[in-house]
Amino acid sequence: MRCTVFGTGYLGATHAACMAEIGHDVLGVDIDAGKVAKLGAGEVPFYEPGLGEVLRRNVDAGRLRFTTSYDDAADFADIHFLGVGTPQKKGEYGADLRNVDAVVDTLAPRLHRPAVLVGKSTVPVGTAAHLAERIRRDTPQADVEVAWNPEFLREGFAVEDTLRPDRVVLGIDETAGGRAEPLIRELYAPLLAAGVPFLVTDLATAELVKVSANAFLATKVSFINAVAEVCEATGADVVALADALGHDARIGRRFLNAGLGFGGGCLPKDIRAFMARAGELGADHALSFLREVDHINMRRRTKLAELAAQACGGSLLGANVAVLGAAFKPESDDVRDSPALNVAGLTQLNGAVVTVYDPKAMDNSRRLFPTLNYATSTIEACERADVVLVLTEWDEFVQLRPDRLAEVVRQRSIIDGRNCLDRTLWRSHGWTYRGMGRP
Incomplete structure (x- = not known):
């Protein structure tokens, strides 16, 4: 399968590399050209045991690439993972969702065939529904189904937690197109075949x-x-x-x-x-x-x-x-x-x-x-x-x-x-x- 991963920080880079490791063709997307260049050269811009080897192996094999182009990403795949940061707002307790909104606002107008947007970022409850409504309102021509697949990574064990998770959780909108669940099941097929529990909510x-x-x-x-x-x-x-x-x-x-x-x-x-x-x-x-x-x-x-x-x-x-x-x-x-x-x-x-x-x-x-x-x-x-x-x-x-x-x-x-x-x-x-x- 082909998939994109938006955001190449700790979460996004790990998910992109590990999806390539289980055999998929993956395109990582980030607005930071310097980070994209480093990752494309097989260099991890942060320390995480084992990730460098996985990254280099899959870059060398041609299964993993990185880009700053949203046009390339929209054309590359029909399943798009959202892995950007959601930091705490300055002076407030709430999460800052500007990165999440920016990805959706930039990507949705470029999607010219049915697509699934799968969130992995940690967000306040109600964000997925808000994003789906935002796409329907601002980009009515886009046929996008929003799903949520939260990550449970431990720093220091991120590769293991991605390739051998203790569960996979997928949140779907049953009134949407029905594409998300079969696509995610196919993407994670090697994990599910190994007995990883798959929970649909x-x-x-x-x-x-x-x-x-x-x-x-x-x-x-x-x-x-x-x-x-x-x-x-x-x-x-x-x-x-x-x-x-x-x-x-x-x-x-x-x-x-x-x-x-x-x-x-x-x-x-x-x-x-x-x-x-x-x-x-x-x-x-x-x-x-x-x-x-x-x-x-x-x-x-x-x-x-x-x-x-x-x-x-x-x-x-x-x-x-x-x-x-x-x-x-x-x-x-x-x-x-x-x-x-x-x-x-x-x-x-x-x-x-x-x-x-x-x-x-x-x-x-x-x-x-x-x-x-x-x-x-x-x-x-x-x-x-x-x-x-x-x-x-x-x-x-x-x-x-x-x-x-x-x-x-x-x-x-x-x-x-x-x-x-x-x-x-x-x-x-x-x-x-x-x-x-x-x-």
Whole structure:
């Protein structure tokens, strides 16, 4: 089959490459000529394990191309995926849909035969119906069926999650042409043959599945972080507590890791957009709990900066602080709403000299926080440090040797913002170790 993918950021580039990987001819479309040129040359403009190999293999095989031309895209295929970004509006909680609207407004007039527009972007509920109405109103000559096929990618595992998803959800309008479901079934045939569940819903349900999943995961993270606050007040151990909870099959252990909280380009902005949309629908009370989820998450960042000050004698003024980690999670170079960089910025604002090191996110960090100091290695970042903050759980940091790090720091003090270190090991080497929600 042939398909196009509009938007070649994290979602779009991954989807385009993986659709080519399962045998389809794919055209990726973006208004950024520089990004298109890089991808066309087999270069991924961000870090995602395994994606580079998939991209290059399919570009070389001729199954995957990239363009800035909407005319070429309209002629190339009859199924068009929408994978552009939906960031949070400036000064508001709601999602900014300008990129989505721009693709539809530009593509629809160029479609001269029946087509299916399949959304993958995370959008407020009602967006698909709005787009269908927009096309009918503004481009009545276009025969376009709108469907929604939300993505459930984890950064660091995006290729696996695309090629071996735990489910495929497709929202359709049963009053439309009826083309979407058979086309998507044919496109995903290799996945469905492998036993991946295929769930067909209405448009609104499909849109809600993604934001509901993210809201649930964010709630689970903030729940265990709220419990961590109680553990800190009582001397209990939140890690042992989470292990005990995790044995309950109704709860499970995943996403019950207390620490610095969640960040990135999805969970924070998606739960805020979910709240905003609920308010627009007159159901704001239904999601009011998400405000506390958000507050708990942000509070953990402030808490860690306070712990850093305590470790430096009560004040960060003039202290040397080493920050290990800048990406919001390991195996990613994504620094959007990164808790690690947020803490680095907070400690600097309170007078510390902050030096950051991350295995993959240094360039993105410099662009976002140019006033911080950056090192080329863990050891360099920790030279003469009064406190070391481990804020992203890269394996490189988990495997650090306390004795080696002790040779370069000024004070053997470490704060484990992800509860990923062996506290017994560090304490046995004379370090003052402090975790989150742990004695």
